[in-house]
Amino acid sequence: MRLYRLPTATKIDDLTFTDAPSPAPGHGQVAVRVRAVSLNYRDLMIATGTYGAKPPRAGLVPCSDGAGEVIAVGDGVSRVKVGDRVAGIFHQKWLGGPFSEAVPASALGGDLDGVLAEEVVLDVDGVVKVPDGLSFEEAATLPCAGVTAWSALFEGPRPVKAGDTVLTLGTGGVSVFAIQFAKAVGARVVSTSSSDEKLGRAKALGTTDGINYKDTPEWGKEVMRVTGGVGADVVVEIGGGSTMGHSITAVRKGGTVAVIGVLTGGEIDPRRLISRAVTLRGVYVGSRDAFEAMNRAIAVNGIKPVIDRVFPFEQAREAYRHLQSGSHFGKVVIRVG
Numbered sequence: 001m002r003l004y005r006l007p008t009a010t011k012i013d014d015l016t017f018t019d020a021p022s023p024a025p026g027h028g029q030v031a032v033r034v035r036a037v038s039l040n041y042r043d044l045m046i047a048t049g050t051y052g053a054k055p056p057r058a059g060l061v062p063c064s065d066g067a068g069e070v071i072a073v074g075d076g077v078s079r080v081k082v083g084d085r086v087a088g089i090f091h092q093k094w095l096g097g098p099f100s101e102a103v104p105a106s107a108l109g110g111d112l113d114g115v116l117a118e119e120v121v122l123d124v125d126g127v128v129k130v131p132d133g134l135s136f137e138e139a140a141t142l143p144c145a146g147v148t149a150w151s152a153l154f155e156g157p158r159p160v161k162a163g164d165t166v167l168t169l170g171t172g173g174v175s176v177f178a179i180q181f182a183k184a185v186g187a188r189v190v191s192t193s194s195s196d197e198k199l200g201r202a203k204a205l206g207t208t209d210g211i212n213y214k215d216t217p218e219w220g221k222e223v224m225r226v227t228g229g230v231g232a233d234v235v236v237e238i239g240g241g242s243t244m245g246h247s248i249t250a251v252r253k254g255g256t257v258a259v260i261g262v263l264t265g266g267e268i269d270p271r272r273l274i275s276r277a278v279t280l281r282g283v284y285v286g287s288r289d290a291f292e293a294m295n296r297a298i299a300v301n302g303i304k305p306v307i308d309r310v311f312p313f314e315q316a317r318e319a320y321r322h323l324q325s326g327s328h329f330g331k332v333v334i335r336v337g
């Protein structure tokens with residue numbers, strides 16, 4: 001079977017297309033024929049050596065997010081059967097409850113080999129069945145981007161409810177899911193983007209107020225203005241250092257900034273957090289329970305993940321470059337087979 005590896009990880013061209021024997025599932029494991037993989041910003045950072053303090057293990061199979069069908073099961077497997085349509089969960093060992101020391105490091109495409117391969121073997125506990133109404137390409141967008149947006153909105157101490165205001169930043173994978181989920185629950189959605197055209201597409205998905213952050217550099221104040229001086233109940237903060245100050249301006253007193261992304265660098269002023277009694281809540285994707293709760297909501301509400309473009313398996317590097325360009329809206333997907 002064919003797969004990609006990263007013998008080194010300094011640039012996209014380090015992605016190496018190669019062959020390996022088909023893996024066989026052991027006790028408690030399943031073999032999955034991967035049909036589609038979606039890219040996350042993290043995959044770009046890992047391939048270019050900018051993700052963590054240490055480079056990834058030489059030869060790592062990249063990517064956390066894939067969907068496919070079960071083609072073989074090992075002894076002791078009853079949760080799924082051959083033919084089931086499944087996706088791997090991001091943290092293979094985080095099944096439920098809070099993230100803690102009890103959850104071993106087990107992120108696909110980082111701690112463990114990932115899914116940019118025609119066949120993978122995963123622990124049966126590390127897969128979920130995907131919603132029936134979704135194609136493999138759509139289902140492949142869920143494990144990181146979908147679950148992160150879901151966790152930001154619904155897995156904290158104050159889940160978003162109808163009538164709340166959610167602020168999303170940019171129109172990448174996480175943010176577009178957040179727009180869709182917030183809309184489904186009846187929240188008002190304020191979205192920023194560098195592009196008026198993308199803001200138009202966000203409005204078609206449920207955004208009520210769009211703000212171009214290039215034209216309106218003080219976009220936090222604009223969020224305050226459009227919300228009548230109240231601010232957002234939750235900010236889906238994917239920007240990092242240079243956006244955080246504006247996000248804190250945009251959040252309501254006592255509101256929550258879900259801290260997710262590191263697209264930009266910069267420093268924050270803690271005094272404004274204190275005077276507005278804002279909660280900063282770190283989000284690291286989510287558990288299997290969160291994934292399954294999200295899948296139920298996707299099925300009930302008929303939510304379709306937004307795919308910007310699908311690339312063939314042989315063109316994974318081009319898919320990475322497309323993500324890197326930032327021209328996408330929603331998710332970039334690689335069709336594996």
Ligand SMILES: NC(=O)c1ccc[n+]([C@@H]2O[C@H](COP(=O)([O-])OP(=O)(O)OC[C@H]3O[C@@H](n4cnc5c(N)ncnc54)[C@H](OP(=O)(O)O)[C@@H]3O)[C@@H](O)[C@H]2O)c1
Nearest residue numbers: 041148170171172173174193194260261262263283284285
């Ligand atoms: N903590 C977690 O568990 C977790 C999980 C998933 C992702 N993340 C992080 O979240 C971030 C987004 O990930 P992703 O996969 O959704 O990325 P992505 O699909 O590549 O989205 C990137 C988009 O972000 C927007 N953006 C870029 N710079 C911005 C800025 N200064 N202000 C506002 N928006 C900006 C742009 O949208 P426009 O073109 O519309 O401006 C860009 O297209 C990354 O830092 C990623 O590492 C973290």
